[in-house]
Amino acid sequence: MKISDWKSKVQALFRPAQPDRAPVSNGPRALSADGERKPVEISIISTGERFVHVPSSSQPGEVSRAAEQMGIEPADSYEQHIAALEREALAKLRLWDGKSVSDIDTSALYDFPNLEDHPAMRLTVPAPVVRKEFLNSSPLNENDIERVTLLAVDKQGHALLKTQLGHQVSDFEQTNHDVMPIAEALERLQQHGASKDLTLVIGETLWRGTMPAELKPAEVGATYRGAILAVEGGKVYQLVSNSTAIAHDAGRMSVPDPLRFVGKEVDISYPCGKVGLLRELDHLALEANSLQKRGAEKTSAALER
Incomplete structure (x- = not known):
């Protein structure tokens, strides 16, 4: 299960049911009840997402029963669930046979960047560029910068290249994982500062x-x-x-x-x-050998005439 799926399930636990609406009452009791259940806006800073939570009028035990129906153990913490997802992603990466970088689950690399250093990927990258970031100004905006990292190379001659785009005065905000021929990946590395004589x-x-x-x-x-x-x-x-x-x-x-x-x-x-x-x-x-070779070629040409 992805992190986004887990978040949806957690939100569902606290989303009030929508029964058929009863006639609106203007009595003091109704106003008091409404006042006790004011909506609360919740923001997730790391992702920029926002949603509104309305306190539920669920009876005791209803949340636990709902969690059991959705296969979620109420006692499990968010951290435990994330750890389970990371273990699952790690197990899949261990099974990668190196045939095609397209088989690598890049969505797991977004959620768990530490997996980029897994030996299954790292050992396919030549030593001169392994885990090395090459940085250059973005061709689209001089205030933006790009950095590229060669993450893996497969047996078919393709590479998995990570590109991070960000602003000079802020953290890197956008990350892409692209599959491309190794020659194109090397060209991208050189455009971002790698040596033109890079030997791999x-x-x-x-x-x-x-x-x-x-x-x-x-x-x-x-x-x-x-x-x-x-x-x-x-x-x-x-x-x-x-x-x-x-x-x-x-x-x-x-x-x-x-x-x-x-x-x-x-x-x-x-x-x-x-x-x-x-x-x-x-x-x-070397120069003497070159002159000797050219002289031999001239002699051979003269004899042919």
């Missing part, structure tokens, strides 16, 4: 910004040249072309700290088995 490994794909590259394992006997993009989850990710990245085992590198080579051009070779020999390439060597 999601499933079998390495994303650099919003450009995907197929991930392949390193092979014995091969040599790979390219920039180290990230070291994460025991893997060293090296971009060897615009559409291909190699996943090396960090524990089998010839250097103890491959993290210091992130952003640098390196050669990683496997001449003697599964140990990756890593060699950093300096700019002069």
Whole structure:
């Protein structure tokens, strides 16, 4: 049962019945009775809702009987009921198999924001952006600000993105949960301050910004040249072309700290088995190699003529 349903039931307990109206009496007794049952306006500050409560003329025991008919234990407190709803939402989230973020009950995230940090969702988000909020001014109003958080990524390449919209001098007031392709979610993160070179490994794909590259394992006997993009989850990710990245085992590198080579051009070779020999390439060597390659291309073209 949702919180709104519970609130409706509680209100129903105190809403007076509407029997056939008796003729209006102007006698002093009637006026006195009316005076004792003046309507009371009740406001819920957190939601902004308002309703009018008219004291009921119910006989003793009627409220308890009504509660039993609606399946509500009179002794149960509001807090106990909310806790039960949270346990129910938590149980559903534990069953999420990661196939589709559309299967996540986002209404529960509105009521219980703490569930956003549940491992079932958090472990699907790459470390560089997990539980990280990116903030930017709203394109619609300079006085409004937006912040976005990547909550989950599924096996089909879609993401669950939370967007909060609020005013610069007040608390955030509006929250939306949107399902979108991962490329669109990464673009939204970048629009709100994430690095344009943000590197994320999601499933079998390495994303650099919003450009995907197929991930392949390193092979014995091969040599790979390219920039180290990230070291994460025991893997060293090296971009060897615009559409291909190699996943090396960090524990089998010839250097103890491959993290210091992130952003640098390196050669990683496997001449003697599964140990990756890593060699950093300096700019002069890269330029010489580039000139040598261009010279070879010119020679080849001349010979073809």
